[in-house]
Amino acid sequence: MTAHQHGAGTRPRLVAHVVPAGERLPEPGELRRHLARLLPEAAIPTDVVRIDALPRTASGKLDRAALPTPGAADGGPADGRTPRTATERRLAGVWAELLGRPAVGVHEDFFALGGHSLLAVRLAERLRERFGVRVPLARLYGAPTVAAQAAYLDGAGAGSDRVVPLGGTPGAVPLVLAHPLGGTLFGYRELVAELAGEFEVLGLQGDPSSGAAPGELGALAAGYARELAPLLAGRGPVVVAGWSAGGAIAHEVAVRLREAGVPVARLVVIDAEPGRAPGAPAAADGSDGADGGRPGLTVGRLEELRAAVLREGPGALLADAASGRAGAVLATLGVDAAALAELDGPTTATLLAYWRDLLAALGRWRPARFAGEARLVLSLADDPAERERAAAGWRELTGSLTVAYTAGDHFQMLRRPHVGAVADAVRDRTEPRGA
Known part of the structure; x- marks a missing residue:
């Protein structure tokens, strides 16, 4: 290659x-x-x-x-199916520009062609400019082909902006995956591929390009649960899971689904920090949230980066990353500084504001107790004392907890081969893998 x-x-x-x-x-x-x-x-x-x-x-x-x-x-699309309608032709032209391709077939997958989360943000910007329609990131993930996106645009944007079908087997056990701090679901692609034959997968997608983050994590989870409840009614027990900050969101969503009468078979928390007990003081910089234990990631540092982008443009991120100031923050978010710098200044600042505000909400989070079965996946790359502290914290917040381990670190565990241990926890196979 x-x-x-x-x-x-x-x-x-x-x-x-x-x-x-x-x-x-x-x-x-x-x-x-x-x-x-x-x-x-x-x-x-x-x-x-x-x-x-x-x-x-x-x-x-x-x-x-x-x-x-x-x-x-021949310069033609790989799938041989050229655009058929005016909307498809305009949309395929936008795709070709962003992906650097001579042509795009109407059924080719945006992400299979090299698209990624930040390129999806640029696509949303371009669609707003060309079509006059704001397309939420959830729709870009749930409709990753020219044909599906054209149908969405022609339909004036019907459907949920936050609950996204991610694939799997229709009618199988529902699996709900909650977005992490970045607000998107792209990191779950390999996990979804592992579980597609056993679950019907729904994703909870944030909208970081809007800049709007919740004041409280509970309010965010309550909104997600309200949208999920009618989709899950009569379906039988559901599995709710989340990685990193998504583990905190998944926990709160599972609590609220149960309150709404939706049976939850189990909660799966993937390498997330437990919230502090009610009454405990929050860290002033927001560093005690579910992602706050990661080096360099604080509300203050995200605000510093946002202010630098507003003053100097997105290129400031590349200079900061090279000097090390921004490197730790962006690495913890799993964000490529070069890809982020390709966005315009206002959009980049909006993303940083969303991450800042959601991190602050995590720092204020005082979790309710989920009185059901839970699975916790931790990394063997972490210090044993840190693993025990995390496990002890989640035991206080759940009815029963089983802990599994993977050799992959915080980011590797959602990638092959380490994702197998995470998939086993979702399936309820509790034997440690990758140990």
């Missing part, structure tokens, strides 16, 4: 050049789905190019410069 850049200002795309063993080359989507079972998401190619043989130099080494670029042969 090689990285190719298509045009100035575009990010490199990972390209696989394939020599078929027989006459037939599997479809690009089929190949990507196969590789998704073997490779981490970042290593899955966005383009697949068929070649008859690998080009060689005179010395017999691979001649990378001679490998054809994607679309060089």
Whole structure:
């Protein structure tokens, strides 16, 4: 595989050049789905190019410069299905600009083509400019093809902005995944792939591009539960899960679903800090929330970055990351400084304000008790005393708690191969994996 850049200002795309063993080359989507079972998401190619043989130099080494670029042969969309309506044509043009592709098929997946959470924010901006419609990030995740997004735009934006169908098996046990501090669901893609055959998966998506974060975590969870309750009525017990700050949100949603009469089979908390007991003082910088234990991540530092972006533009993030000032904060959020700096100043400042305010809400969080079964997944990379402290905290907040472990760190645990331990906790297989 090689990285190719298509045009100035575009990010490199990972390209696989394939020599078929027989006459037939599997479809690009089929190949990507196969590789998704073997490779981490970042290593899955966005383009697949068929070649008859690998080009060689005179010395017999691979001649990378001679490998054809994607679309060089015909410039058409990989799935062969060109836009059919005016909306699809306009939308496909926007996609092609952002993804650096000559053309996009109407059924190609935005994320399979190299899209990511911050590029989705840019897509939402571009759609607002071109179509005059504000498209929530939840809709971009739930409708990741040109055809589905065009139908949404033509339908004047029907549907929930916060509850997103993530796939899985219709009619199977419902699994609800709560967004972490970043507000998006993109980090759960490999977990969803692991569980798709056993659950019908719904996601709770924040809207960080709006800049609006709740004053209290309980209010956010109550709103999510109100939208979920009619969708889950009569479905049988549901599993509610969340990673990092999403674990705190999942906890509160599970409490409120039970209060609304929705049976919850279990809560799954994935490497999240427990909230403080009622009456305990909050840290002034918001660092005692479910993500606040991560190095460098405080309300104050996020506000400093936001102010710098408003003064100097998004390029300030690159300078700060290079000097180390912003590096720890953005790394803890799982955000690429270069990708964030590609946004315009107001949008970047809005994202930082959302993260700041949600972190502050986590710092003020005083959890209710979930009187049901819970599973806690912790990282063996963390200090044993920290793991025991987290487990003790969650035992106080749940009816019964089983702890499982994975060798992956806080970010690796949602990636292969470590995501298997998380999937087992969701399935209710409690044997430690990756230990």
